[in-house]
Amino acid sequence: MPKTWWEREAIVYQVWPASFADSNNDGFGDIPGIISKLDHINSLGANTLWVSPHYASPRIDEGYDISDYKAVYPPFGTMEDTERLIRECHQRGLKIIFDLVINHTSDQHAWFKASRSSKSNPKRDWYIWRPAKYDDKGNMLPPNNWRSYFNESAWTWDEHTQEYYLHLFCKEQPDLNWTCEDARKQIYQDAIIFWLEKGINGFRVDTVNMYSKPMDFPDAEVTDSDNPYQPAHSLFCNGPEMPKYLREISAIFDKYDAMTVGELPSTPDFKQVLRYIDPNDPQLSMVFSFDHVSLDRGEGQHFYLRSWKLPELKNAIAHMQTFVRNSSPPAIAATYLENHDQPRSISRFCPAAQTPEETKRAGKMLAMFQTAMSGAQFIYQGQEIGMTNFPDTWGPHEYKDVDSLNYYNYVVAHSGDDTSKPGEVLKKINRIARDNARTPVQWSSAQPYAGFMAPSQGGEGKQLHKPWMRINDNYKDGINVEDQVHDPDSVLAFWKQAIAMRQARPALFVHGTYEPLDHENQHTFSFLKRAEDGKGTVAYIVLNFSEKQQTFTLPTELQGRKVELLMGTQQKVHLQEHRLGGYEGRIYVAS
Template sequence: MSPIPWWKNAIVYQIYPASFKDSNNDGVGDIPGIISELDYIQSLGVTTIWLCPMYDSPQHDMGYDISDYQAVYPPYGTMEDMQVLIDACHQRGLRIILDLVVNHTSDLHEWFKASRSSKTDPKRDWYIWRPAKYSDDGTRQPPNNWRSHFGGSAWEWDETTQEYYLHLFATQQPDLNWENSETRQAIYASAMEFWLQKGVDGFRVDTVNMYSKHPSYADAPILDPSSDTQVAHSLFCNGPRIHEYLREMNEILSKYDAMTVGECPNTHTIEGVLNYVSAAKKQLNMVFEFDVVELGVGTDYKYSTTPRDWALPQMKAVLKRSQALMNAGDGWTTVFMENHDQARSISRFGSDRSPELRETSGKMLAMLQCGLSGTQFIYQGQEIGMVNAPAQWPISEYKDVESTNYHEMIRQKTNGEPEALQKAMKALQHLARDHGRLPMQWSAQANAGFTAATAKPWMRPNDNYAEINVERQREDKSSVLSFWKRMLQLRKDHADLFIHGTFGLLTEQHEQLFAYTKTSHSSSAFVVLNFSEEEQKFERPAAMGGRDWELLVSNLDDVGGSKDVLRAFEGRIYLSNQLCN
């Protein structure tokens, strides 16, 4: 029997550099700040850290617009700091993975500067350029109607060369042309091997299914007749050459035993995901499926929705599909509910209406995550139960390009109509990426201990930092932080069951109760979670192996022995050890 790859049992802690810890009191988090808290990170029980982009960048999209893959953004530190971080992780037995952002670069990258300088430049074909179309009256128009992820056309006119370039994200993020083999080789050398040779252990691969566009560059179907641009996922996700590119990429990664986890939106079937993560296909180790974190988002525009516009059976269905990857073939999956592109999970799926509900639902969500099979991912602050920014914060406190672009679009489309702007703000207050980017809450000191009291943090800390912080929770055995540590240890202690076990969904259509079983060769578990503020009755399934269910863990202390009733946001995990023949 072959050994289990290290990344299957990994527990990954994601760090957003700007917001984690500021060491020099300039208001921006940095690499020395991360180094200073490695002991804290290790104390959680995690085995791997994932560092969001720390490369040099003009920061139009918080570092996902990279101007130099082989340099560090100066406010974050130096190349020497990065080597210290890599080595310090390894000295502690931690692994480190970086963000691999290679669908696009910054428009200030030297490659793009050359590409846009002339139609005859050797790097012209390193990016995606197309001539304009013209209407009957001679008006210049983009090559097609594709919409950027951040709103508006996905094409930008370039005066110098009189053509459009494609940008699926911000205008400052031109898409690389993966059709060009020379471009691909430069990407592998500059963005991958450069860092693998410095000792990094793998990559989270940004927008991994967007490298191959449909070669026709046809117009997308019109879903919004009032707009000149349309959602075009079907034309730039999962394109015809994507698996060829990833196999080629894997040939390099495999030499270093590097872990890969791909960001894979708009891929909604088990078969589609297995095309990326099947071990036999030798492409990616695993991907993030976004069906859970996209619950309740708008179909046309992400924020064209109302808060909590989802039902629990929908969550169960998408988690069932994700867990089925473990049984459907030789694939592997991930478990996550937060990252830098999402609002806080307690505010979305639990309750932040009161401290009691916040803490109980935060622990309940930890039970959900830690009970599911696959590689576990935790986002900074999730382990202390950080929540969304207060509802009364105005748009001026929101810094993310996606948030500000959406608010401005609504303002322009409605001529500033107050009701429309109020609706937009409610959606942003519930779903905006900004919520996950507020500074880490270390203590009750000014600026949440993220930076000095005299500094101005790049983003305002949440108003509740005196109540929710690491220092307050570290020694409190009943805190959300202590509970996360306990759950991660239980996950390790019962790895066959919780990391590798078989998932069985119960109460499929129940609107408030989420119950499932996990089974392995030697034991079984029954996980039951109340996603409501009302008491919920439940029934335990027949125990495995002739043994009764024993309570393994609960997020409330005073659990009645046989009372099968859950209080508000209560969760329990029962264990039954099978009799081995």
């Protein structure tokens, strides 16, 4: 059976519009700014552009609170700009996908305004409303003890209609009621068909496993006794009606040859994962696994940091790589290390890399790590130049994400006389906050604000607004596009080489099977890749995740065969030298 366009060799580049490129110097990225950088994306070797939410929104949650699916957020541009972006992508051979956010809307959406206007409004049951509960003393309580993702009750009281509404995220993001067929039909028309008709090629589907909820809304188990509201992922994720809803959506996508990649949090059981991407009953083209980006987080604890060892990362990668390949026919892995919701991969997976040289080495090693994996590739803006988390010296006023600010303010309010707690929590937030991914892209070391703003069009002395979010100061240390584009030893140059290598050998690197090696090694990560048919070339990938030199031995299977060094992160490597420098990686092939 012929492979779909996304199965063949999709390399997706994600853009966060507010922070990608500002074309009009108002301090905010925009759609014309994206268009101006399409050649950069093309030159990387990407063949698909993913644009994070660009829709009309009050932006309480940076655009994931949508007030009109069929309109563009004005600071980003116009509908004409968006239609031009679609055309310009297609003219360059780029597919384009948008974000699909349909678990909830903004409370400013016309649907919710109608829903909350009265209990008798025809759209009342388009959202989830429930009466209050009362304790034995007559105190009013929410319908259950669920905690939202932003560390507050998942229910908000509406004084006008005297009921609570559900919101798994901010109170300004009321959840849609997917049991209402009229609501589903309008969601499909406004949020999906409208944009597919304009020519986009698919969607990244936000919170794709949360549409089916237990409508009796039982209390969650108490796992955090210090908080009146409890994590309830096991109750509202992966509900029984999910296959029904996603099959309805899939039938639409099939008509347009459109790709879907689902965000699938709180789903550690891969039998459940396969339910969504089983090629015999495909509800989604692929899904994002969260195992590898959850290693440093405590289960059920907000902004709780846990230490982890390299074998745990090996387990997480092996689960998805081997699981999807062992289904029949094979499902597709969605391989990523970064996105808009995650801290930067260098800071997360190589935290000891501190100097510019160490950061560069780590960025190249992680590029090799990711591109050697099977499945579709997802690269986040700035990852290709080795952008990092921002410094832990930045104060709370630099954070913009509602999740970070809600948690910081919660800790401050409950710290009492303990003046050390706000500083401690700020360090935790710095490590894993979403803000780290949302600082503006660093285009230049010479231009104002790292080249994020377009050169002034108004003559010398024209006032530039400050960017909406502070730029990481290390753009002056070589972490910018302009300094790297002509440097053959840069992170950017290495990403281009790694993608070209992958595209030259799709049977091995895109569709090949993954075999983990040396599991207990605390410093090096190594694995084999075999061609899709199990015959021919075998690749051996060995990566040093530490800052210190490490030794390795070629696997028994490669010994005695003709072995070549296909690629290394360091420019001068001797084939017989089985020592890796700090953050060094190599790929050997045996024919």
